[in-house]
Amino acid sequence: MEKEVQVIHIMKELSGRWTIPILLSLDKSGGRFTPLKNTLQISPSRLSSNLKTMTEAGLIQHLSPFERNHPLLPEYELTEKGRFMKEVALVISNAEYRLNQGFLAAKAWNWPVLIALYYQYHEFNAIRQLLQTVTPRILSKRLGELYEKGLLEKTLITNPRPKYTYALSSNTEPIIRSTNSNLSALL
Template sequence: MEKVIQIIHITKELSGRWTIPILLSLDESGGRFTPLKNALQISPSRLSNNLKTMTEAGFIQHLSPFERNHPLLPEYKLTDRGRFLKEAALIISSAEQQLDQGFLAAKAWNWPVLIALYHQYHEFNAIRHLLGTVTPRILSKRLGELYEKGLVEKTLITEPAPKYTYALGMNVESIIRSVDRKLCALL
């Protein structure tokens, strides 16, 4: 149970439109703001906000003027946590290519929901309880979107009271199993 919660936490930390792209591109850009902005095709204000958030979360470190290659140009580097999350981001990115359903990690809760379903949490309230801070509205929306993409199956159970149960799609389970196994190996 503890590893499941850790994996869900990792996938939650990697959620967001720019988190994985920044983690994967930071070293290649030399940690410099402008090359990173150009590589990601992101607006300066959006990149700045994301770098600030990731610095506050402890994923990256903003180098002081004395640590930089050029004292006037901002530079960043991955922290130990950031390097760990970069490895997890590589696993998620590889799985998303196999799933061929777009950038799932761009939206919060997609990957935590898939991991919860892999670990046999099939009922809405069980998934919600496992994920902790997810709202019922967002969970319902994510389950619906994943269902529409064919990644999740839902079944109506009529007895004793009508409710839906959820499961991973047949062609998805092996990919999620691989992600789970690789993320467990990182821990």
């Protein structure tokens, strides 16, 4: 149970439109704001907001003027936690390439839901309880979107009360299994 919670917590931390792209591009841009902005094609305010959030989460650190290559230009570098999360981001990117469904991590809760299903949480309330902070509305939306993409299957159970159960599709399960194995190896 402990490993499940760790993997899901990591997936929640990496969910969001810009977290993984920033982690994967920070070193290539030399940690500098403008090259990073240009590489990602992101607005300065959005990048600044994401960098602040990632700094608060302990993924990156803002270098002081004395540590920078140019004292007037902002620079960032990955922390130890950020380097670990970059390795996780590479595993997720590889899995998303194999799933061929686009950038799933761009939407919060996609990956935590997939991992919950891998860990045999098949009912809506069980998934919600495992993910803790997800709202019923967003969980329902993510399950529906993942179902439409063919990444999971849902089955209607009528007794004793009608309800859906969810499972990874036969094409998705081996990819999520190897992804989970790779993530567990990093822990």
